[in-house]
Amino acid sequence: QVQLQESGPGLVRPSETLSLTCTVSGGSISPYYWSWIRQPPGKGLEWIGLIYYTGTTNSNPSLKSRVTISVDKSKSQFSLSLSSVTAADTAVYYCTGPHTGVFLNWGRGTLVTVSS
């Protein structure tokens, strides 16, 4: 079974860029789609965007101008960058996939706090 693990800083300063990486193990990153989802503390789930193994992406319009998702097939990793963060971006960030319209496999999630 595919396993996913998020990694990255747990604290980001306002106006800076949040950067996370998801490492995929137990399966190939090709030829699948992979997604990022976030959950603010005590709130619901928000889909951030996805990436195909070829590098094609699709992002939530609510975040699109600030989101960059990339993939490194050689390392079986995909990454999320979210620019110009504010306190509203404080959340648990999950990587998931393969994306088939639903989200079967999830990472444990990583809490990212935006604070000075």
Next chain:
Amino acid sequence: DIQMTQSPSSVSASVGDRVTITCRASQDISSSLAWYQQKPGTAPKLLISSTSRLQSSVPSRFSGSGSGADFTLTINSLQPEDFATYYCQQGNSFPVTFGGGTKVEI
């Protein structure tokens, strides 16, 4: 964007009860509806895909139904491990969207 509205937002129930959660989409999503269970501090777990397809290892007391824009998750004979928050999700079109969640509590 397709809006997903879940009701109720919370429900109090007892072990052995039957619980029904509804999810309404703002437009027709065919059968592209999934349900997730989330317990505190853990990632959501996929229970049901394509409206009614139970994932392997998910107990048969969980069932899903519906079509178009109205969907239901039913938990028959609620067990202690079922106390959690449940989310619906549409996969019919981008952006993928989730319902606001239903907390099933004692």
